[in-house]
Amino acid sequence: xxxxxxxxxxxxxxxxxxxxxxxxxxxxxxxxxxxxxxxxxxxxxxxxxxxxxxxxxxxxxxxxxxxxxxxxxxxxxxxxxxxxxxxxxxxxxxxxxxxxxxxxxxxxxxxxxxxxxxxxxxxxxxxxxxxxxxxxxxxxxxxxxxxxxxxxxxxxxxxxxxxxxxxxxxxxxxxxxxxxxxxxxxxxxxxxxxxxxxxxxxxxxxxxxxxxxxxxxxxxxxxxxxxxxxxxxxxxxxxxxxxxxxxxxxxxxxxxxxxxxxxxxxxxxxxxxxxxxxxxxxxxxxxxxxxxxxxxxxxxxxxxxxxxxxxxxxxxxxxxxxxxxxxxxxxxxxxxxxxxxxxxxx
Amino acid sequence: xxxxxxxxxxxxxxxxxxxxxxxxxxxxxxxxxxxxxxxxxxxxxxxxxxxxxxxxxxxxxxxxxxxxxxxxxxxxxxxxxxxxxxxxxxxxxxxxxxxxxxxxxxxxxxxxxxxxxxxxxxxxxxxxxxxxxxxxxxxxxxxxxxxxxxxxxxxxxxxxxxxxxxxxxxxxxxxxxxxxxxxxxxxxxxxxxx
Numbered sequence: 001x002x003x004x005x006x007x008x009x010x011x012x013x014x015x016x017x018x019x020x021x022x023x024x025x026x027x028x029x030x031x032x033x034x035x036x037x038x039x040x041x042x043x044x045x046x047x048x049x050x051x052x053x054x055x056x057x058x059x060x061x062x063x064x065x066x067x068x069x070x071x072x073x074x075x076x077x078x079x080x081x082x083x084x085x086x087x088x089x090x091x092x093x094x095x096x097x098x099x100x101x102x103x104x105x106x107x108x109x110x111x112x113x114x115x116x117x118x119x120x121x122x123x124x125x126x127x128x129x130x131x132x133x134x135x136x137x138x139x140x141x142x143x144x145x146x147x148x149x150x151x152x153x154x155x156x157x158x159x160x161x162x163x164x165x166x167x168x169x170x171x172x173x174x175x176x177x178x179x180x181x182x183x184x185x186x187x188x189x190x191x192x193x194x195x196x197x198x199x200x201x202x203x204x205x206x207x208x209x210x211x212x213x214x215x216x217x218x219x220x221x222x223x224x225x226x227x228x229x230x231x232x233x234x235x236x237x238x239x240x241x242x243x244x245x246x247x248x249x250x251x252x253x254x255x256x257x258x259x260x261x262x263x264x265x266x267x268x269x270x271x272x273x274x275x276x277x278x279x280x281x282x283x284x285x286x287x288x289x290x291x292x293x294x295x296x297x298x299x300x301x302x303x304x305x306x307x308x309x310x311x312x313x314x315x316x317x318x319x320x321x322x323x324x325x326x327x328x329x330x331x332x333x334x335x336x337x338x339x340x341x342x343x344x345x346x
Numbered sequence: 347x348x349x350x351x352x353x354x355x356x357x358x359x360x361x362x363x364x365x366x367x368x369x370x371x372x373x374x375x376x377x378x379x380x381x382x383x384x385x386x387x388x389x390x391x392x393x394x395x396x397x398x399x400x401x402x403x404x405x406x407x408x409x410x411x412x413x414x415x416x417x418x419x420x421x422x423x424x425x426x427x428x429x430x431x432x433x434x435x436x437x438x439x440x441x442x443x444x445x446x447x448x449x450x451x452x453x454x455x456x457x458x459x460x461x462x463x464x465x466x467x468x469x470x471x472x473x474x475x476x477x478x479x480x481x482x483x484x485x486x487x488x489x490x491x492x493x494x495x496x497x498x499x500x501x502x503x504x505x506x507x508x509x510x511x512x513x514x515x516x517x518x519x520x521x522x523x524x525x526x527x528x529x530x531x532x533x534x535x536x537x538x539x540x
Contacts, residue, residue: 013379017387024387028394037394061380071377073447078420078457081378085386242535243394244402254538 002080009068009075010084016064017088018095023056025096029246036246036254039099097251126179126187130195131158131168138199139225140167141334142191146208147173148257157205157228160327164334166203167195171210179213181269188217188224201225203333205326209233209263211285212272218282219275226333229285230326234272236264248288280306284329287312354499355435358492362443369445376446376494381487382458385465388480389413392473393540403531406540408472408517410527415513416464422508423460427452436495445494456497459488459505467513 004010029037030049044052065071076084117130129151141161145151151172161168169191173179179187192200203226206214211232218224233239245254257263276283285308313325362369375381389409396402432454436442451457462484470477488502516523534540 016379017383020383020387021390024390025394028391032395032397034394064379065374068379071379072373072445074449075378078378078461081382085383089390240532240535241399242402242540243538244396244399245538251538258536258538 002083004076004080004084006070006075009070010080012064012068013076013081014084014088014091016060017085018091019060020057021089021092022095023053023060025092027053029096032247034243034246035248036100036250037096039096040102041100100246100250101252126171126173128169128171128191131162131170135166137201138196139201139203140169140192140196141330142169142171142188142202142204142214144171144187144204144206144210144214145173146206146210147179147261147263148253149207154205154207156327157330160330161203161205161334164331166334169195179210179266181266184213184266185217185220187213189221192221192223196223203228203330205230205330207231209266209270212267212270212275215272215275215279215283216270219278225282227279227283228326228330228333229272229276229283231287232272232276232285233263233267234276236268239264239267276308277306280308283308284333285310286326286329351498351500355492358489358499359435359443359495362445362493362495372490372493373445375486376490376496378458381483382461384483385462385469385480388469388476389465392469392476402540404472406531406534407524407527408468410530411472411513411517412465412468414523415468415509415516416461418516419460419464419509419512420457422512423455423457423505426455430454432498432501434496435498442495444496446491446496449496453497454501454504455508456488456491456501456505458491459484459497459502460509462487463506463509464513465509467510468517471514471517 025037026039027049029035030042030044031046033043035041035043117132119128119130141158143154143158143161145154151170154170158168158170171187171191188202188204192202196202200223202224204214204217204224205228206212207230209232211229212234214227215229215232218227239258245257248254249257276285287310311325311329362372389412392405393409396405431452434449434453436444436448463481466477466480466484469480484506488497488506491497491502492499531540
């Protein structure tokens with residue numbers, strides 16, 4: 001039974017803990033780059049975050065002591081203290097998550113241009129849009145969007161492809177946003193056959209789980225000349241990042257990423273890490289430091305000897321990878337340029 | 347032993363009531379709110395701050411160890427209280443300078459010291475740097491309990507030993523708990539809270 005007597009101390013303590021926990025969470029999230037918990041989504045330098053925490057701690061403690069003159073009298077029991085402490089921390093966490101919701105959203109990439117043609121294939125579970133272009137060699141670029149990202153998020157890469165003189169196919173998943181295995185394996189071959197003819201060749205670009213599909217498609221189809229995989233999962237272990245996902249997205253997006261469809265089964269079936277080693281020199285991988293940390297034994301050596309070009313970009317969430325560096329890497333891929341300084345994952 | 351305990355108590359408690367600033371600081375530390383909250387907030391910090399998977403794994407393990415250790419320590423302390431009751435210093439000696447209210451429960455072992463050292467040791471075993479701060483907070487709290495006249499030095503020493511040893515055993519000794527803890531962490535990851 002909780003009496004919470006004296007009530008004014010219980011309320012003061014609740015306020016004190018909520019404020020202190022909010023400051024602690026904000027400072028810790030800033031130190032670890034969890035944008036999805038940060039007010040305004042801004043990551044502060046470590047020193048600034050710690051100083052801010054110290055200032056809040058001093059002021060909150062002074063306020064609590066000042067407004068609670070009966071601190072040295074029999075007050076809340078230990079279990080009551082735990083209850084109020086838990087409520088304060090929970091409040092701070094909810095406030096942080098709500099504040100993170102107002103922060104960064106996935107890039108929209110703008111509106112889909114009207115000149116594209118849409119091909120609807122509902123029975124196959126996806127549609128795609130085509131930017132026409134004519135190349136005598138039958139080469140094209142196929143862009144696969146992560147099911148949890150808006151299709152427009154990949155537009156910068158489509159524009160880069162068309163600017164480089166390639167027809168581009170942007171694949172959009174079905175209303176459920178769920179590509180099923182093994183049906184998804186038919187997407188790339190079908191696009192190549194439909195728009196490249198018998199001599200068709202393709203470069204495939206994918207982000208997130210679609211990057212795993214791009215790698216697997218390239219491993220299974222010699223007509224794929226090159227792959228740009230942005231933040232691939234590669235193994236299911238990389239999907240269970242827990243609260244680390246909040247470094248790239250807010251809590252709603254992170255929850256959807258975990259629970260909206262069976263991403264794990266899809267990634268497991270694609271076996272991206274094996275596909276990557278088989279694709280070898282045709283593959284280029286961009287990842288953030290959060291990716292590639294749980295790799296199967298021997299993976300690094302295999303991809304190294306297979307000639308995979310890999311770059312880990314620190315300080316950028318997954319969505320930002322699609323926005324910036326990927327465009328340059330796509331251009332290099334299309335023009336056959338070698339990447340100068342590659343990293344290894346892990 | 348009792349004589350040494352008494353002498354130490356007299357030496358520390360004898361300083362109480364002489365300097366208002368020192369008394370004020372002791373009152374700030376000794377109350378039931380600030381020191382335990384500071385230790386618990388350190389656990390919140392550890393829970394959120396991990397930037398790499400290995401650090402995250404280590405931090406979440408340390409936090410869960412601390413929670414389990416302080417729970418077990420509390421259970422053992424209550425059991426000890428059932429079979430042994432030691433009066434508080436102010437009950438035995440009316441001349442004690444008391445800067446705190448009069449707790450009615452057994453003086454031995456010190457409940458706050460048991461809690462504080464269980465948590466601080468678990469933090470220390472997970473992160474030496476942060477753990478040193480936690481041990482400082484625990485030590486100050488325990489010291490203030492003696493200074494303010496509510497515990498003998500042997501009470502807080504026994505509490506510190508009890509809490510620390512249980513934290514050590516929980517953190518390093520139970521492979522079954524380690525397996526259960528890892529499963530719990532996996533579950534919490536699925537729920538986006540770890």
